[in-house]
Amino acid sequence: MGERAPRILLGVSGSIAAYKAVELLRALTKAGAEVQIAMTRGARAFVQPLTFEAISGRSVLSDVLAVERGEIGHVERAHEVDLLLVAPASANVIARLAHGMADDPVTAIALSTEAPKAFAPAMESGMWRNPATTANVATLEARGWTRIGPGSGALASGRSGVGRMEEPAVIAERALALFGARDLAGRRVVITAGPTWEPLDPVRLLTNRSTGSMGIAIANAAARRGADVQLVLGPTHLRPSAAVTVHSVETAEQMLAAASAIDDVDVLIASAAVSDFRPRDARASKLKRGHAGADVLELDENPDVLATLSARWRATRPGLVVVGFAAETEDLVDNAREKLAKKGCDLVIGNVVGADRGFGAGDTEVVAVRADGEQSFGPASKDAVAEFVLDQVVRVGEQTPRG
Ligand SMILES: Cc1cc2nc3c(=O)[nH]c(=O)nc-3n(C[C@H](O)[C@H](O)[C@H](O)COP(=O)(O)O)c2cc1C
Numbered sequence: 001m002g003e004r005a006p007r008i009l010l011g012v013s014g015s016i017a018a019y020k021a022v023e024l025l026r027a028l029t030k031a032g033a034e035v036q037i038a039m040t041r042g043a044r045a046f047v048q049p050l051t052f053e054a055i056s057g058r059s060v061l062s063d064v065l066a067v068e069r070g071e072i073g074h075v076e077r078a079h080e081v082d083l084l085l086v087a088p089a090s091a092n093v094i095a096r097l098a099h100g101m102a103d104d105p106v107t108a109i110a111l112s113t114e115a116p117k118a119f120a121p122a123m124e125s126g127m128w129r130n131p132a133t134t135a136n137v138a139t140l141e142a143r144g145w146t147r148i149g150p151g152s153g154a155l156a157s158g159r160s161g162v163g164r165m166e167e168p169a170v171i172a173e174r175a176l177a178l179f180g181a182r183d184l185a186g187r188r189v190v191i192t193a194g195p196t197w198e199p200l201d202p203v204r205l206l207t208n209r210s211t212g213s214m215g216i217a218i219a220n221a222a223a224r225r226g227a228d229v230q231l232v233l234g235p236t237h238l239r240p241s242a243a244v245t246v247h248s249v250e251t252a253e254q255m256l257a258a259a260s261a262i263d264d265v266d267v268l269i270a271s272a273a274v275s276d277f278r279p280r281d282a283r284a285s286k287l288k289r290g291h292a293g294a295d296v297l298e299l300d301e302n303p304d305v306l307a308t309l310s311a312r313w314r315a316t317r318p319g320l321v322v323v324g325f326a327a328e329t330e331d332l333v334d335n336a337r338e339k340l341a342k343k344g345c346d347l348v349i350g351n352v353v354g355a356d357r358g359f360g361a362g363d364t365e366v367v368a369v370r371a372d373g374e375q376s377f378g379p380a381s382k383d384a385v386a387e388f389v390l391d392q393v394v395r396v397g398e399q400t401p402r403g
Contacts, residue, residue, distance in 0.1 A: 014042015194234030
């Protein structure tokens with residue numbers, strides 16, 4: 001964590017989980033954060049400001065139309081915070097945040113501040129699954145907000161389901177991690193992600209099961225950690241946060257060309273599942289049943305995007321850190337280690353894949369292979385794996401002298 005205490009603005013909204021914000025306040029304070037509480041009107045119906053004031057030792061911001069000691073509270077606070085955390089985040093406050101409203105101190109500060117933002121949704125399953133909420137959550141995430149939870153379990157109504165606020169200790173840990181690491185500030189990170197499409201004819205392709213979710217998680221995490229992130233992204237319906245610059249491509253050759261055009265690269269993370277081969281002579285018109293030679297598929301080898309970029313950029317960027325990915329069905333560590341040397345990588349992240357695991361699926365288990373050793377991580381969410389990969393990048397970078 002930084003040299004001074006992180007300043008967190010904890011926005012509490014009108015959910016039955018509002019009482020858990022007291023525990024969250026305690027956890028954040030115990031971890032060394034300075035916490036200022038702001039409450040929505042809904043929140044004040046659930047918990048008295050006095051409880052928060054006694055624990056935080058500060059008066060609570062609860063009226064957006066107030067000037068105290070000559071200060072417009074939400075404007076001043078907006079410039080003083082390192083992180084805005086809304087927990088619990090009711091369906092209503094999520095909707096108001098997504099629409100840029102500013103009718104209470106929480107939404108007004110969110111609109112005014114340039115600090116990173118996170119929210120921990122808490123609501124009944126029906127509210128959570130409603131398309132309106134889904135769209136509002138997606139809007140916030142696309143604008144760079146970090147979502148923490150929700151989890152599943154017993155809900156206030158006595159029913160069980162998804163929508164339960166994440167445990168305060170987990171929220172505190174994730175929130176502090178967001179503030180803590182700005183260790184990639186000033187670095188340009190190029191990430192390749194997703195599958196490639198190699199056309200056979202105008203309607204058919206050679207491709208693979210990659211969704212790009214791992215590379216996108218790394219891109220979002222690197223942006224949060226201060227990097228200038230350039231994501232060269234194969235075809236996928238997934239999108240990173242607004243802080244990431246996307247270069248959309250389809251084929252391996254386009255991926256190489258798009259990445260090659262990026263200058264001053266400090267870190268290359270090649271997580272894309274690039275097709276090794278492409279059909280020779282893609283047809284200009286659709287291949288028909290019964291076409292002569294239709295039973296033979298001739299292939300040409302694609303350029304090796306990782307090895308080519310690594311060799312090219314190393315020549316001019318002495319401090320370059322190169323990370324490869326090895327998605328293997330067997331002999332994970334051996335294959336990862338072979339790739340380390342063959343493709344000029346400082347680090348290879350190996351993971352086991354198959355039709356039912358690895359690609360787009362929930363939790364991931366990886367092993368980071370370096371010349372001097374290896375380290376396993378997981379099973380964990382892709383967001384947690386992304387932080388692990390970047391921790392490894394920072395570690396390698398510290399050992400590599402920059403030119
Ligand atoms: C007992 C009770 C529990 C509630 N719990 C939740 C909840 O967990 N999540 C939620 O989104 N709304 C919940 N609501 C509804 C919100 O309080 C309501 O939408 C309110 O307008 C939110 O206000 P705010 O946006 O100012 O915080 C609850 C309402 C009641 C009466």
